[in-house]
Amino acid sequence: MTTSQRLAAEFIGTLWLVLGGCGSAVLAAAYPELGIGFVGVSLAFGLTVMTMAYAVGRISGGHFNPAVTVGLTVGGHFDRAMVLPYMGAQVIGGLTGAGLLYLIASGKPGFELGTFAANGYGAHSPGGYSMLSALVTEVVMTFMFILIILGSTHKKSPRELAGIAIGLGLTLIHLISIPVTNTSVNPARSTSQALFVGGWALSQLWLFWLAPLVGAALAGIFYKTFIDPSEIDPD
Numbered sequence: 001m002t003t004s005q006r007l008a009a010e011f012i013g014t015l016w017l018v019l020g021g022c023g024s025a026v027l028a029a030a031y032p033e034l035g036i037g038f039v040g041v042s043l044a045f046g047l048t049v050m051t052m053a054y055a056v057g058r059i060s061g062g063h064f065n066p067a068v069t070v071g072l073t074v075g076g077h078f079d080r081a082m083v084l085p086y087m088g089a090q091v092i093g094g095l096t097g098a099g100l101l102y103l104i105a106s107g108k109p110g111f112e113l114g115t116f117a118a119n120g121y122g123a124h125s126p127g128g129y130s131m132l133s134a135l136v137t138e139v140v141m142t143f144m145f146i147l148i149i150l151g152s153t154h155k156k157s158p159r160e161l162a163g164i165a166i167g168l169g170l171t172l173i174h175l176i177s178i179p180v181t182n183t184s185v186n187p188a189r190s191t192s193q194a195l196f197v198g199g200w201a202l203s204q205l206w207l208f209w210l211a212p213l214v215g216a217a218l219a220g221i222f223y224k225t226f227i228d229p230s231e232i233d234p235d
Contacts, residue, residue: 001059003085009060010086011093013052017064018097018192021045025117025182026105042174045183050167057163065186066090067212071146074220077153087188094192102196118193118201119184119208127179134181135211141173142185142215143222150223184208185215 024044028036036044053062061078063069066087072078098116105111115124121134129137148169152162170185177183184190190208194201 003082006060006082007085007089009056010063010089011096013056013060013062013064014090014093014188015097015100016052017045017048017186018094018189019100020048022098022117022189022193023101023104026101038178039175041178042171045174046167046169046171049170050163053163053166060086062163062166064090064093064188065212066188066209067142067186067216068146068149070213071142071149071216071220074217075146075150075224076220077150090188091191094188095195098192098196113197115182115201116193116197117182118197119182119190120201120204121181121207122204124200124204125180126182129180131207135207137177137180138184138208138211139215139218141177141183142212143219145169145173145185146216146219147223147227150219151227154228181208185212187212 021041021044024036025041028044029038029041049062049064052064056062061072063072063086069078069083069086069090073080073083102113102116105116118124121129121131125134149162149166151157152165153159173185174183177185187209190205194205194208
């Protein structure tokens with residue numbers, strides 16, 4: 001695959017993740033009488049990743065997340081030269097998805113931006129959790145997410161089922177952590193919403209870059225060192 005094809009796949013995959021995942025939170029989570037709630041939003045995020053993994057994963061590897069790119073790179077499964085281009089495509093894709101969501105959501109009479117599914121801690125955590133709780137949650141959840149990806153895509157695993165395992169893994173992560181941070185584990189997803197909300201969301205965005213990238217790097221090191229030291233096969 002060419003570089004442009006790979007970047008296009010990352011762009012559209014991240015766009016779909018933000019539009020589908022954050023869109024479910026903004027448009028459907030608290031819809032009168034038929035709201036999907038935390039469970040529905042968790043499923044939506046998992047389904048976006050699963051569907052795009054099968055749609056375009058064969059082209060780019062299906063990262064759709066700067067933390068995944070970093071984790072796979074540290075784990076020895078991705079070309080370091082492509083890290084920044086992938087991150088750029090992911091952030092632009094996320095912003096485009098958020099822009100589309102804004103156009104849809106603002107078409108309702110009386111629309112108010114509100115939190116716009118942005119990530120936050122303290123007063124901006126859905127459950128009022130502290131900065132430390134948010135930091136630990138995002139590091140640990142991203143760590144586990146990267147382990148799921150590395151393990152399910154191992155050459156000795158049934159790779160045709162990897163998209164299901166990864167999608168369900170992301171669903172579980174959201175079920176655990178939406179009350180704490182609104183669940184990031186993805187700096188591109190966090191950036192896309194924070195730029196629309198501004199103010200507090202931008203001031204707290206640092207945590208939703210730092211924690212996922214740290215968690216991802218730790219997972220790559222852990223997997224490479226303790227789980228399967230021999231499985232180092234860069235793209």
